[in-house]
Amino acid sequence: MNSVFQTATAEPPVHARFVRAIDAAHALAPDFAQRAARHDEDDSFVAENYLALKEAGLVEAGVPRELGGGGAEIAELCEMLRVIARACGSTGLAFSMHTHQVAIPAWRWRHQKVAAVEGLLRRVAAERIILLSSGGSDWIGGSGKAEKVDGGYRVTARKVFTSGAEAGDLLMTGAICDVDGTATVLHFGVPMKADAVGIVQTWRTLGMRGTGSNDVVIDGLFVPDASVAFSRKAGEWHPVFQVIATTAFPLIYAAYLGISESARDIAIDMARKKGPNAHQIELAGRMETNLRAAQIAHKRMIEVVEWNKPSAESVNEVMIGRALVAQHAIATVELAMELAGGSGFYRANGLERRFRDIQGARFHPLQPGPQARYAGSMALGLPVTNVF
Incomplete structure (x- = not known):
């Protein structure tokens, strides 16, 4: 199978690698979008999309180039997931789980020189294996x-x-x-x-x-x-979980950001066709403002990852960003529904699916209560070891 990450002998610039990953996501997006409604209607897994992701070389996108992968860093992977999620939220979110399980050992290999993860990363690159996350079951408390x-x-x-x-x-x-x-x-x-x-x-x-x-x-x-x-x-933050939380959540929430961006585009297109009145113009402005807030918050999450200093402080910053992305992405889609009016209620327009999909942003850690306690404890100089 051909990979979009096959390269010549000379090392291409980082920007060139980035463009290839994003170009691959854009090339896949139309087919993903065409299949999205069917998978939603019959509760079926997006299996064809995973095969396409493998064919395109995106399964190994986050593996360091030295280990046979695409060498993509967090910002590149986030943009890849945003593009995918704009077309199909389910594919974007599900693939973010594999992507962050690759990005975490890749970060540890690059920045902490952890040799033990090398075998796993080489397998992802060579065999294109899919990694699953049980994060929903296995947060700080653990399970099983x-x-x-x-x-x-x-x-x-x-x-x-x-x-x-x-x-x-x-x-x-x-x-x-x-x-x-x-x-x-x-x-x-x-x-x-x-x-x-x-x-x-x-x-x-x-x-x-x-x-x-x-x-x-x-x-x-x-x-x-x-x-x-x-x-x-069990039940206490560990330094490895600071790496996990700092690295994973910008990737996961890139999918939700992509969903909110696609909802905005659908609503704007529908409003333009109808000819907006003063109220709809105001709704569009509020929607744009909320979307921009989500985008800015997500950009901050990526900046924190790029500090390359996982810690209680980086977890706090990422989780504040996660809270803001969720809040404003959900508000964006709610306003998109209102802007579209009754037409948004029809499944054929794709907006109501995005309204349902965006609700998932509420449920990942840290949810509002723990996140507020974590941020408040950090502000007041109190311990956060058991806040999760």
Whole structure:
């Protein structure tokens, strides 16, 4: 298969690599948009789109070039996801989960010189394996049970909200083990084709219906000691989770930003065709203002990643950005619906699907209560170790 990231002997400039990734996303977008309504209507996973993403070389986009990938950094990957999500929100969000699971070890390889992640990154580049995230199940508290046995652990767990489960090769997850009376989260990869791993079709939802975010059930899987990447105390922030939170959320929320931008474009086109009155002009202005606020907040999230200093401070800044992107992206789509008027209620116009899809922005960590407590604690100089 040809990859858009195949290169000549000479190292091309960063901008050239960026254009290739974005050009590939733009080339795929029309087909994604054409299929989006069908996947939404029949609750089917966007499987064809994943095959197209593999063909285009976007699965390995975030792998460092030295390891065989596209070498794309966070800003480039965010723009790629925005383009995809404008066409199909489900594909953008589901693929953001793979993308951030590649971007995190890539960042650790580049900036922390963590050699242990190299094998995984080379596999993504060479085999185009799809990584799954169980972040919806496995936030700071962790979930599932790991029982110590000879040579490793026996794991039993149910991981909900596993976007793209049907296409996945390796689930990046964890489980809780009692270590000398302390609840400890062990982190490891789970082969999706293992006999002890199954998918339960639970994903019938308000929006994001094509993400295939079904439950993954792990029933007595043996995980060797050598397969445990790291461990941490359950219910407390760990330095690796500062890397995860700082890196992942600009990518995830790039998808929601793309959805709000496409809703704006649909509403503007509909208003122009009808001939806007004074009220509609005001609605359009409020919509533009909210969209710009979401864009500015997202840009700030990317800037924080580019500090290359994951910490409690970077988590705070990214989570403030996440809250602002969610708030203003949702408001943008609500105003788009109002601007479109009754026509926006028809499925054929695509606006009501985006209205349903954007609601997903509410549910990722840190949700409003924990995010406010985290930001407030940081402002007041209080500890945030257990705020999540």
